[in-house]
Amino acid sequence: MRHMMSPLDLTVEELDNLLHLASDIEKNPDKYAHACDRKKLATCFYEPSTRTRLSFEAAMQNLGGSVLGFSSADSSSAAKGESVSDTIRVISCYADICAIRHPKEGAALVASSKSGIPVINAGDGGHQHPTQTLTDLMTIHSLKGRLSDLTIGLCGDLKFGRTVHSLIHALIRYPNIKFVLISPEELRIPSYIRQDVLEKHGIPFVEMERLEDAMPDLDILYMTRVQKERFFNEEDYVRMKDFYILTKEKLSLAKEDMLVLHPLPRVNEISVEVDDDPRAVYFKQVQYGVYIRMALILTLLKWKEEP
Numbered sequence: 001m002r003h004m005m006s007p008l009d010l011t012v013e014e015l016d017n018l019l020h021l022a023s024d025i026e027k028n029p030d031k032y033a034h035a036c037d038r039k040k041l042a043t044c045f046y047e048p049s050t051r052t053r054l055s056f057e058a059a060m061q062n063l064g065g066s067v068l069g070f071s072s073a074d075s076s077s078a079a080k081g082e083s084v085s086d087t088i089r090v091i092s093c094y095a096d097i098c099a100i101r102h103p104k105e106g107a108a109l110v111a112s113s114k115s116g117i118p119v120i121n122a123g124d125g126g127h128q129h130p131t132q133t134l135t136d137l138m139t140i141h142s143l144k145g146r147l148s149d150l151t152i153g154l155c156g157d158l159k160f161g162r163t164v165h166s167l168i169h170a171l172i173r174y175p176n177i178k179f180v181l182i183s184p185e186e187l188r189i190p191s192y193i194r195q196d197v198l199e200k201h202g203i204p205f206v207e208m209e210r211l212e213d214a215m216p217d218l219d220i221l222y223m224t225r226v227q228k229e230r231f232f233n234e235e236d237y238v239r240m241k242d243f244y245i246l247t248k249e250k251l252s253l254a255k256e257d258m259l260v261l262h263p264l265p266r267v268n269e270i271s272v273e274v275d276d277d278p279r280a281v282y283f284k285q286v287q288y289g290v291y292i293r294m295a296l297i298l299t300l301l302k303w304k305e306e307p
């Protein structure tokens with residue numbers, strides 16, 4: 001049985017197959033409308049979510065399956081002190097596959113080790129968020145036609161932003177990828193990613209503070225929210241929260257075919273006036289998130305049944 005803890009759990013070839021399946025689902029949704037009849041997806045969310053949980057639920061329903069689960073720790077037995085390991089053993093008796101989000105790094109991995117069903121990490125603290133990465137890859141692949149030969153600007157909270165961490169892991173496997181890491185000093189990419197991922201694999205990257213300086217070179221600009229819930233004090237958050245605001249004026253420095261992605265939710269980091277620019281694709285990105293999660297659910301369930 002296979003789980004999905006990190007984007008690296010899939011080989012590049014498996015990832016290609018997944019992207020291929022997701023785009024077939026996009027083109028021929030009716031073909032897949034009963035692919036998961038009588039199957040159940042459990043969503044176990046110990047942290048807030050709109051897109052990830054609802055897109056998993058929509059994905060399973062589009063496949064003819066059904067969903068059950070909880071959307072906060074307070075409404076589950078976690079509030080009574082039950083461990084994640086015990087909860088997943090119980091959920092394994094109710095559902096065929098599970099997506100879990102938890103504020104602790106490694107929680108999904110712990111769950112997978114005790115689970116009788118495939119577990120998908122839907123975000124573990126400031127660590128990883130592999131299905132957002134699949135969404136991001138499908139968005140880039142569909143709209144740019146490639147995952148290689150790209151200069152990618154990652155902007156905002158690179159320290160706590162789990163979507164950024166997963167995306168870097170995934171993209172370094174493609175040829176000729178360069179990163180521009182745009183953040184305030186306090187929110188720089190963690191050294192375990194700078195050294196153990198980027199430097200170790202000889203991936204070209206630069207770190208800078210000013211978004212305007214990076215803009216003209218970028219093929220992709222990946223904006224992120226300052227991760228309020230991971231700060232130790234409110235004061236630091238307030239100081240950082242409006243550090244970057246992408247405006248029309250700043251976007252005018254970008255290439256005509258640059259794409260602006262954002263995992264959402266957006267707070268202030270992209271001005272709403274940018275939404276109408278054809279380069280702003282963050283709401284399209286949400287739609288791709290449903291197709292790729294449909295493809296992932298199908299694939300993990302298929303692997304589960306194979307001898």
Ligand code: NCD
Nearest residue numbers: 051052123129225263264265
């Ligand atoms: C992201 C997350 O939860 O890490 N949201 C999402 O799943 N689309 C990004 C964020 O919360 O800022």
